[in-house]
Amino acid sequence: MSVNDEEKYPYLVEEKALIRRALADNKPLLGICLGAQLMANALGARVYPGDEKELGWYPITLTQEGRRDEVFSAFPSQHEVFHWHGETFELPSGAKLLAGSELYSRQAFRIGRSYALQYHLEVTAEMVRDWVKEVPEKRDEILFNLEERVAKLNSWAEVFFDRWLSLAGFK
16 A cells, blocks of 8 residues: 555545644644555655665664654664565655665654654564565565564563653654
8 A cells, every 4th residue: 555545545534634634733643554644745855766676674764853752763784674665755854864765765753743654663573474475575574583583672662662652742
């Protein structure tokens, strides 16, 4: 699914309008994967296919802004996360770029109290095993050390969500 598939999925128009209103009202949002692309697009940034799909475990590198960020500063400047996307986005006007990868230079951004992550912190081993069925040629690579990778990722997810929820005023 793409944010550009409005003819196929007409509800995307309404979702983008809802995102624009929430951001205009400075309400905290969190967009993950398609959600990050929806946030970027709702803010006027172009979302488009990348040169290749990023499916599996790849490192992201924090930008200087990311290393100073209230939420992201808890993470190593480079760490491995789980990706499942083939599109990317331009950085929306006013957004702060927090992280990128070798394939996609825009992996995370912040605007106000809202965060957009192109990658997945929330996956479980069961989810990964289910998703990898779509790409059998990458199965061994993606499932290598799966439990250990997911455990580390989930520990970072706990830190991320704890910090973001505090910043967003939910804690």
